[in-house]
Amino acid sequence: MVVIWLYLLGVARIVSGHFTPLEIAMTLVVAVAAIAGVIGAARFSRSVSPAVAVCLFATGAALQWACFHLSLLPGLVDR
Numbered sequence: 001m002v003v004i005w006l007y008l009l010g011v012a013r014i015v016s017g018h019f020t021p022l023e024i025a026m027t028l029v030v031a032v033a034a035i036a037g038v039i040g041a042a043r044f045s046r047s048v049s050p051a052v053a054v055c056l057f058a059t060g061a062a063l064q065w066a067c068f069h070l071s072l073l074p075g076l077v078d079r
Contacts, residue, residue: 001027 004019004027006012048056 001030 003012003014004024007015008019008024045053
């Protein structure tokens with residue numbers, strides 16, 4: 001996401017191409033969610049056991065993996 005925004009702002013040319021408004025909006029949503037996650041983790045780090053923390057991490061990773069594979073479906077790739 002950082003690389004996309006650096007490209008859009010003309011700061012870096014690491015990537016190139018055209019990004020739709022939806023893709024740009026998605027980077028903002030993910031950034032806000034990431035910041036909220038970091039704040040939430042810092043707040044509740046002492047009240048959650050390590051086992052629960054590992055389960056939450058694994059669940060988040062599995063959801064990200066599923067979303068990635070969902071985005072590769074032929075019906076979505078062509079849009």
